[in-house]
Amino acid sequence: MPSLDRFAADKLASLEAKQLRRRLVETERADGISVIRNGKRLLSFSCNDYLNLSQHPEVKDAAIAAISRYGAGAGASRLVTGNHPLYAELESRLAKLKGTEAACVFGSGYLANTGIIPALIGKEDLVLLDELSHACLWSGAQLSRAKILAFRHNDPAHAEALLKEHRPLHGNALIATDGVFSMDGDLAPLPALGELAKRYDAWLMSDDAHGLGVIGGGRGSVFAHGKKAEVPLQMGTLSKAVGGYGGYLCATIDTIELVKNRARSFVYSTGLPPASAAAAITALDIIARGGELIEAPLRKARAFTKAAGLPEAQSPIVPVVLGSAARALDTAKKLEREGFLAVAIRPPTVPEGTARLRLTFTASHPDTEIVRLAGLVRELVSA
Numbered sequence: 001m002p003s004l005d006r007f008a009a010d011k012l013a014s015l016e017a018k019q020l021r022r023r024l025v026e027t028e029r030a031d032g033i034s035v036i037r038n039g040k041r042l043l044s045f046s047c048n049d050y051l052n053l054s055q056h057p058e059v060k061d062a063a064i065a066a067i068s069r070y071g072a073g074a075g076a077s078r079l080v081t082g083n084h085p086l087y088a089e090l091e092s093r094l095a096k097l098k099g100t101e102a103a104c105v106f107g108s109g110y111l112a113n114t115g116i117i118p119a120l121i122g123k124e125d126l127v128l129l130d131e132l133s134h135a136c137l138w139s140g141a142q143l144s145r146a147k148i149l150a151f152r153h154n155d156p157a158h159a160e161a162l163l164k165e166h167r168p169l170h171g172n173a174l175i176a177t178d179g180v181f182s183m184d185g186d187l188a189p190l191p192a193l194g195e196l197a198k199r200y201d202a203w204l205m206s207d208d209a210h211g212l213g214v215i216g217g218g219r220g221s222v223f224a225h226g227k228k229a230e231v232p233l234q235m236g237t238l239s240k241a242v243g244g245y246g247g248y249l250c251a252t253i254d255t256i257e258l259v260k261n262r263a264r265s266f267v268y269s270t271g272l273p274p275a276s277a278a279a280a281i282t283a284l285d286i287i288a289r290g291g292e293l294i295e296a297p298l299r300k301a302r303a304f305t306k307a308a309g310l311p312e313a314q315s316p317i318v319p320v321v322l323g324s325a326a327r328a329l330d331t332a333k334k335l336e337r338e339g340f341l342a343v344a345i346r347p348p349t350v351p352e353g354t355a356r357l358r359l360t361f362t363a364s365h366p367d368t369e370i371v372r373l374a375g376l377v378r379e380l381v382s383a
């Protein structure tokens, strides 16, 4: 066996032994909430399409119209010839919703984070990350080659202790955190972190992948705390509640111009396809209208946590922590037999010993099915 294949086979065998091997399962999404897997129709509690906008007729029509007019792909990086006219419109929609001067759209949320952080932060600088921050914030921080320190989850006092000790040793400093934590569904204390960042002359960056469209009246986690938190770098994705694909940063004009000049994942990567920009523009218009659609996912998550006897949901994401990977996989399998898709999330996506079901609630999940799922979860967790 060639050494490369031996290496791959050994690694896979070791993942398999720890119940950590992952496999792709073909999943056909027929509407906003149900999927077909292995020939079986399941009600999904694992999609991030919180407002079901990926399937919205107006959103789909906008994408089709953009393909007809501009073609299937952007053709080049935006700085070369890929900057088709829909981008400016999309960026002004995002800036308006987030209350900033300007915005920059990237190919994806992952590309945004790996581009933004190294564009602003370098070797002599400091990055503080909440320990449960999304993998791509860590990747961006690592690419910056700055000193990286993790503070305890949602603990501004620990972040302050680290700043006190390390801030004087560095040039610039960035504090980065999820606004809504992707695997736990809780909110970062953005007002407290904003105030802390100001006192230590650090720049606060929030990743609002799971906030836009579903909390803070649809405007995201910066707006979910009574008064608006001071967050000069608001990053997010168009792939969750917005229902499509792409990432973004909202900030001041100067910061956005610098990012458009320096972020390698922006400069050296092809622009988002026109259809994705058009879909996002229409989806953001729907989100900006607000109302019942925006409120529904959190309301449904809270109906679930109440019925299941779990702590009240703070976002449409509800973790059901089970411990071992084996137990999480087994519980997911039992729910699948009942017609529910609740994918097991295992390390390294979550810390060792906290494998879980990560349930997500969308605007169109039927209340009766939510109650039935809650009953099953209550039973399986106490078993």
Ligand SMILES: *Cc1c(COP(=O)(O)O)cnc(C)c1O
Residues within 6 Å of the ligand: 108, 109, 110, 111, 134, 136, 178, 182, 207, 209, 210, 237, 238, 239, 245, 246, 247
């Ligand atoms: C999904 C996600 C991302 C990545 O966004 P993509 O557009 O899917 O690449 C970034 N941060 C968080 C917190 C996420 O949940």
